[in-house]
Amino acid sequence: MFAVTILGNNSALPTPERHPTAQIITLNEQLVLVDCGEGTQVQLARYKIRRSRIRHILISHLHGDHYFGLIGLLNTLSMLGRTEPLFLYAPPELEAIIALQLQCAASVLNYPLTFKPLLGENAGLLFQEKDYEVSFFPTRHRIACYGFSFNMRRRKRKLIPEQARAYEIPASFYSQLQEGADYLRKDGTLVHNDWVTLPPEPGKRYVYCADTIYNEEMIPHIQGADMVYHETTYLQDQTQKAADRFHSTSVEAATIAKAANAKKLLIGHFSSKYTELQPFLDECRPVFPNTDLAEEGVSYII
Ligand SMILES: [Zn+2]
Numbered sequence: 001m002f003a004v005t006i007l008g009n010n011s012a013l014p015t016p017e018r019h020p021t022a023q024i025i026t027l028n029e030q031l032v033l034v035d036c037g038e039g040t041q042v043q044l045a046r047y048k049i050r051r052s053r054i055r056h057i058l059i060s061h062l063h064g065d066h067y068f069g070l071i072g073l074l075n076t077l078s079m080l081g082r083t084e085p086l087f088l089y090a091p092p093e094l095e096a097i098i099a100l101q102l103q104c105a106a107s108v109l110n111y112p113l114t115f116k117p118l119l120g121e122n123a124g125l126l127f128q129e130k131d132y133e134v135s136f137f138p139t140r141h142r143i144a145c146y147g148f149s150f151n152m153r154r155r156k157r158k159l160i161p162e163q164a165r166a167y168e169i170p171a172s173f174y175s176q177l178q179e180g181a182d183y184l185r186k187d188g189t190l191v192h193n194d195w196v197t198l199p200p201e202p203g204k205r206y207v208y209c210a211d212t213i214y215n216e217e218m219i220p221h222i223q224g225a226d227m228v229y230h231e232t233t234y235l236q237d238q239t240q241k242a243a244d245r246f247h248s249t250s251v252e253a254a255t256i257a258k259a260a261n262a263k264k265l266l267i268g269h270f271s272s273k274y275t276e277l278q279p280f281l282d283e284c285r286p287v288f289p290n291t292d293l294a295e296e297g298v299s300y301i302i
Helices: 040-046 071-080 093-104 160-165 171-178 216-222 236-244 251-259 280-286
Strands: 002-008 020-029 030-036 055-059 085-090 112-117 124-128 132-138 146-152 204-208 227-231 265-268 291-293 298-302
Touching: 002 040, 002 204, 002 265, 020 040, 020 146, 020 251, 040 071, 071 093, 085 093, 085 124, 093 112, 124 146, 124 265, 146 216, 216 251, 227 251, 236 251, 251 265, 265 280, 280 291
Parallel strands: 030 055, 055 085, 085 112, 204 227, 227 265, 265 291
Antiparallel strands: 002 020, 002 298, 020 030, 124 132, 132 146, 146 204
């Protein structure tokens, strides 16, 4: 399972209908939380997402609409008795902010919280798990800000059923074939794995571009992604305002997705002045047809 669930798609101001940025990435059994705007805990509860399965939290930058929900969530996990380690990645100042909040409350978390700072203009691998790896890259925003790329590996080889039958391999052995095992027949002949399987299919990739001005330097990080999330704070008639505030417009996001040959574009981080979101789609789709709104509570399979 590889999917992104949107918990918040608004910029800056929370409204009763739309929340500040937060997304849950499901990577088989593990969850990664990307940004943690105010209200994220409530959204996790609303959409019945199990907090205990979150292993990594990535914070793109330190504007409040991307992390003001974090201390509450960290505290709740502790009150719920979590003992599993939690890994937090963010610009370095966040470590001191959390430490001060805990210190003033005379609180100690029940579980080990490991903080890893995102520094400067660096890009590269952030961490690896059994089924996936995550890398990061800088975006261009008013303060230091980072995007994240999730690469889901496929471990299982692809079975060629007619070949497996031809060698009289029992179906009960098929799952071991997919794991790469050879098969020893009763007559003593060995069926090599690559006679009956093909290499695993290529993995899939989701790229989260956080907050950014229109920035073609990000294109190599997005190149060929199965799905890319790009902010569209404003519609196209606000291009100058978007640039002044280091944000992007609908058409700019679509242009980046197209230039990077992405397969699908998700748009979000809408300014709270917009009550109707359809115009964002109407502006993106002529440039990049496979565009969808990042709608709260919806899971998009990657
Ligand atoms: Zn921002």
